[in-house]
Amino acid sequence: MLNFLIAESEPPEARDRRRRSVGRSSGETYEALLERIAPGARTTRVTPADHGQDAVPPDGLDAYDAVFLTGSPLHLYDDTPECRRIITFMRSVFASGTPSFGSCAGLQVAxxxxxxxxxxxxxRREAGFSRRIAPTDAGRGHPLLAGRPAAFDAPAIHTDEVASLPEEAVLLASNGVTTVQAAEIRSGPGIFWGVQYHPELSLFEVAAALRRQADDLIEHSLAQSDDDVEAHALLVEALHDEPGRRDLAWRLGLDDQVTDRGNRCREIGNFVEHLVLPTRSRRGRG
Incomplete structure (x- = not known):
């Protein structure tokens, strides 16, 4: 049985707001997705950015086959207690050698x-979807992006980005807005695969994220009013309800890389298949 640790990077108030919006925290979204990708896997959620929480669970990181880092509104360039705690946690993950994956802020933490x-x-903004993501030369042969075409869209909403990758990192995908859309990062014995976009999100959650960030979208001229944001969110939500609606996909400029759930979460499935399972075998866990 696979044993996964999900590190919720978002602080308590953000988790509560997200639960009010979509009924789940970011970690609970990952938990539900992993139950589909790896049926029977055991999942444990921790909140290492929170005050008073142990950064590493009592059974230790070695007890887990993989660690997943969620998105978060934290700004990793701020020297805050929350940022220091989540960065310290990630360094422990690297030191343990446990394979790890992260989306959006998860990539930034790593x-x-x-x-x-x-x-x-x-x-600049990517709001709702990241467009025309293109694998680099290294990315075209990397298992994280196996099955992705030469250019694809993905759910995304973020206000920060990676400025410079660490040494021993490999840039795997870029687009015209954000250079680091996917990367492999190595530190000590640890290997991290991550993306700036959100393969874990449903279209329902994308619509809710747009609503939560409506003020920011208006401020940055992506929408003129709350009504504009709501109209766009309703289209995304309708496509969630009826993913086969070609008219809705056409209006949103999307194809099956986003509308098909299996394609949308491809990177997470690839991570489990191509990094977690081989590492588990080398560790002698079957």
């Missing part, structure tokens, strides 16, 4: 923990 840097995107 970057900073291994010696890279993160920055604000300034006036």
């Amino acid at each position: 970057t900073v923990a291994a010696g890279g840097t993160v920055r604000s995107m300034g006036g």
Whole structure:
């Protein structure tokens, strides 16, 4: 039986807000997805950014086959207690040699923990979907992106990005907005695969994220009003309800890389198949 540890990077208030919005924290979203990708796997959620929480669970990181880091509104360039705690946790993950995966802020946490840097995107935004992500030469042959075409879209919403990858990292995918869309990061015995986008999100959750960040979208001229944001979110939500609606996909400029659930979460399935299971075998866990 696979044993997964899910590290919820978001602080308590963000978890509560997300639960009010979609009924799940980011960690609970990962938990539900992993139950589909690896039926029968055991999942444990921890909150290493929280005050008073042990960064490493009592059974130790070696007890887990993989660690997953969720998205978060934390800004990893801020020297706050929350950021320091989650970075310290990630360094422990690297030191343990346990394979790890992260999306959005999860990629940023791993970057900073291994010696890279993160920055604000300034006036740029990827809101709802990251468009025309293209694997690099290294990414085209990397198992993280196995099955992805030469260019694809993915759920995404973020205001920060990786500025510089650490040494021994490999850039796997980029687009015209954010250079580091996917990367492999190594530190000590640890290997991390991560993406700036959100393969774990359903379209329902994308619609909710747009609503939660409506003020920011208006401020950065991606929408003129709350009504504009709501109209766009309703289209995304309708496509969630009826993913076969070609008219909705056409209006949103999406194809089956986003509308098909298996394609949408491909990187997480690839991580389990191509890194977690072989590492588990080398560790003698069957």
